[in-house]
Amino acid sequence: MKIAIYGKGGIGKSTVTANLAAALAAEGRRVLQIGCDPKHDSTRLLLGGRVTTTILDFMREVPPMEQRLDRILHQGYGGVVCAEAGGPEPGIGCAGRGILSAFALFDRLGLRSDDFDVVLYDVLGDVVCGGFAVPLRQGFADVVYIVTSEEFMAVYAANNILRGVGNFEQNGPRLAGLILNSRGDGENPEPVRRFAQAVGLPIVCHLPRSDRFRRAETRHQTLVQAFPTAPETGLFRELARRALDPGPLHPARPLPEAGLEAAIFGTGSSGFVQPGRTGEPRPSRPAADDIPTTAGLPTLPPPPALRLSKSMLCREPLHGCAFAGAIGITVQIRDGITVAHGPRSCAHIASRAILASGIHSRIRRNRLLPRQLAPALISSDMNEGVVIHGGTDKLTHTLHQALALRPRAVFVVTTCPSGVIGDDPAAAIRAVTTGRTPPRLLPIATDGNLAGDYMQGVINACIEGAAALIDRSVRPEGNRVNILAEKNIANNAETNFEIVSDLLKHLGIAVNCRFVRNASVAELRRFRRAPLNLLAHEDHFGRVLRDYFREHHQAVFAAHPFPVGMTETERWLMDIARFFGKTESAAALLATHRQRYRALAQGLRPRLAGTKLMIVSYGHDIDWLLEAAFDTGMDVVRVGILNSSQDDLFRTRFTGRFSWATGYTREQRDADLLRLRPDLLLCNYIPTELPVAVRADSIPLCPDVGCYSGLALARRWVDLLKTPLREGWRDDA
Template sequence: MFQIAIYGKGGIGKSTVSANLSYALAKEGNRVLQVGCDPKHDSTRLLLGGAAQRTVLGYIRDVPPVQRRLEDVLQEGALGIKCVEAGGPEPGVGCAGRGILTTFDVLKKLGLDDHEFDIKVYDVLGDVVCGGFAVPLRREYADAVCLVTSGEFMSIYAANNILKGVRNFDGSSARVAGLIFNGRGLEGEDEMVERFARAVDLPILARIPRSALFAQAEKEARTVMEMFPDSVLAKVIGTLSRHVIRASEDPSVLRAARPLDDDQLNALAAGRPVPMAEVREEPPRPADEQACPKAALARCEPPQLPAAPQDRKVVHTCATNGAVYCTSQIDGAVTIVHGPRSCAHIMSSSSDYYTLSSWKRNGEVQFGPAAARVASTDMDDHLSIFGGVAELERLIREELDKGFRTVFVVTTCASGIIGDDVASMAKRVEGEFEGAEVKVIESDGNITGEWDQGYLDAVGKAIELVDRAVPAESGMVNIIAERDFFNYNRESNFKAAREVLGGLGLEVNCRFLCECDIPSIRWFQRGGLSIMAQDDAMSRQICEMLRDRLGARIFDLPLPVGLHETVAWVEKLAGQMGREAAGRSMVTEIREEYRKGTSELRPLLKGRKVLVSDNYSQDIDWLLDLLLDLDMVVLKAGLGPKHMPDRSRHRSSIVFQEDYSPEDMRPDIDAMRPDLILADHRLPQDLACRCDIVHRPDVGVRSSIALAKRWADIIRLPAVEGWKDGEEL
């Protein structure tokens, strides 16, 4: 079987040429299949006597998979030619290119490959050779490619783009049959096409003159080959069919794609000489290595991959994930992921979302994971082709009917690529429900960026919910930017922070945005001061957003841990809030609790040698303070790439090493023989040393003392368990 793809600009006459070519091939005794790959689905009309053929995409839209039959979309036309039309979505929605991919997949599943054909003709739109419309260029679908063109520049431009597509698939391999010159009767048209043909080194297989016979035949819904078999046009098309048959018998007549670059195209349009385009050559390989058979695998070198760019940041997870993480924390709102079910499932089922909390649904108090606040449009191939706005609208209305009045819509790669107009639909639906707010976060997965960008985009939408008219109240503060991805101690940390704030007579108004609810966001301005949960780049960006959009006052110290940070934090906060007396009393209590705890543990830990390895934190002075206050010996502090040791209070007394790796750690263990290794990351299991994984403890000093107690217990244990030394049980 021989397969040929006929490409050309929309309106250039490729469907007419394809139908006439199929007729001519069938007339020579070939069993022919013609597949129309153009959304306007008129490729096979002349072969079917003008009858409208059911398109594959329309069929799969209306018929469930278990009820589909090949005969419903495969019709027989003139001379027994089999006809298929791919079709496409409504203009302006969905993705027609994706539709071509789906069409080929469905036809295969329905058993089209089981039918025997001599020649398959694909009639393909060539204005834009995207991944979908380029499917017939792939070798499993097309053995040869023909380009239909006129002398109009845009027609030649489209033909040149198709050659670029062929080259991207084939390199220097030969698969282009040549040009089909479908004349428009323009002045100088012949010369333009001939110059283009010479420049790209392709033959002109047929010169089809402009003729009224085409119009006459089309009025009768027949091909020129059928209605005017003795005409000059019929002879030209007959010659074209013989070229196709020859190519099927002798592939050596096919040529490599040599598209023109922009300068060459400009020279062609301006009438200047155009040098022949260069073919992309591949270095020759020994014959016995070209196919790399199994017997020669041992001699085949693995492919050398290009080095990864050093100046590009790796995207660890997508913007949609960050946005969903943010909005799913908000009680009283629902988040709709407009994308595949798998995306929503991965995001909502990850450990990040399984913080248990009480929240309301349909007016009743529920207790469950934040994941229960996430819904999905379950975008599949169907929605990708025909557009998913209608399904999204249905889901939004469903959630609003349940009683939700705040809906966040987060887009994914799939909806972004097909260009769903989510914003205008959301605005229209929002206006139909009293008090409803539908906030669209166009994160578009990895297209927009990574996790941080999506989270910040969601923060911006949440800020829009704040009632700016609410006055600040004395004694009310907000905690902002709580983002403990692994939920090590988020709730216990908040409890400790609330206890410290309560000692100063302060109350938490809103946790923005962590396990908060819609009312607390609306009343955000009640908190006259906002306190960062942690001090990092993204937290500072959130602070800037709150300052710029709401005029929020931000306390310049994050929630503290350890004695030094906590004392400084309490003293400064008490001064700003006019609670100096309460602050002095709290500082006295904190110092005494810390003194008592360290005094009890110092005899157990004094003189013990510690090696610190911290990859992720930007400030570990709280940890170094605690170790030194216990009279432990800090051998070295190995830091990750984002550390700033110059800012440490201990830079003159402790050895710091930046970019500290496991390879650096092993010789240090052998040389320094530490009693304990403290790290914020997983350590190799074969280290012959006591280890503890340490993360930033809760606010205040109590959890720091608890951490020291754990070290004392670890020190009592043997460095290596007996069975690891090979001792008999």
């Protein structure tokens, strides 16, 4: 028989369980009692008050290869075998995870419940979370008792436990009944009786308040051992006999909260919630006089603006992990170190994604990017024990490791496990900063994907990390600009930066700070020295950064993002030139580029004119493609804009020259291909299956900037259109 005894913390369930175990042992039964409570006091009376090593402490202190079952099982009164799961220090870690780990260890070390006549699980029941619900799962407890008292909160907890039990009744009912453990001198069992009747459970044992319990505990003994002939001991012997033959078991029928007080105090009718049914009676609407008002309260300031990624804002499926997005930003800071507070695997996966872009840039563009190839990233290396007992100490140790390398800043980025158990990075930061003046240590709350998707992590790292380094006392000076919202995982980011820098250099304008790519802490501190700011991309992320800096730093921004194509480059450069009073230099430079652009387009026109072009794109700003197509005489027959995690604002200056649709679907694409029969299909990812044979080319998600971006692709289209529509080898079969 495997029995779980649940109840509110402090209700006396450990005393009840230990005495039940002693009574069963007195009947000659082989008993195993497992305490599933962080207080680890379930078996104290059976062991004569001895303090034993808990399972979780054992797992933390003993290497796996040295772990043996006999080191966590202890024999107590009457031969009862005792074990305590234990738990973390109050306020840290995850006790529920600890229960899961304890049962996993039992299984690994070969504990067999068949070796015992009765297994008792003494389980905390204030909140039946996934960990504390382990004894309810298939293969563990067959029978459940709930300990309660006449107090309202004890019955309230019992009702919640019924809800938890109901979630595990797929193979039939398991409730044997209630155990009433009276707590007061003036006993009034009537509320518990009314509750028991309402939920359809018997009160299998009523334990009166007795001084003998206290006297037995002062001897570190169970009542059964200390007073074997006492009437209370007789109650436990009767409970033991009943536990061995509980009779028909009962389904869990918890009361709705609206009916709970009525059931206990007898103030009205009380329906119950059948398992599997949804919803509860709606509370009646309060009278107008009962509705609280805000009259007389002080006026509160409006809440701060939320800086959310598009996926979070639109409640889309998460694209990536906020932890990885934040790492992608913080490792770009040259003299900073990022501490990833979580399992080593999280840091490994995030760094591999960064490394992949560095390797790609090295192979495809022959560029060495130190921040990508060797990111300054240290993991706090959380394991199961850290998750159970809390990771603040481990994080503090890792921060000391990071500080020993003498960085200018340390960023602490959190993963899912640290967020789930509620670790406080600020506490670890305080521990390492006491009595010294270290570099800036900045926590960035991502908690894996709990804070959102990859772009949400990028936003959080920019605002909570990099922007926190900015010195507000710095004032604008000289011909300088800042660059914001570059794509760190784009392998052409450095090429684009060099093109932009070269254009600005011709006007005598220098780049003050890149926010945040290949930047130093000193450059970030001097961010406000630049009088003008340039967005690399005016997508959702770029607009979030622009709004933040306008609000918090009164930053001035150029009207347009990095230019792609001839027209955008002319517009972008002239706007900047007007701001700095450099219009003559800009006009001369652009005249040279415009002449060259026209010559290149004219050379491509005879081979592309009249070609039917269809575009399907995740990018919402494709005027640079359309410009190249129209300037070379192509016929744009259809544009389909796909839903994107990066942007939600399609815009074009070519309105009326082509047909287009947003929220474009695969079905629309296939129908348009059959109807329009284009000569060339452009898309970010070339589909493997299309309804018609069509030549296709890819559109870069992050195109090269500058005057000639579109024409560079157009030269590729010329060669592509020369190839056979269907490869000959496909006919060989």
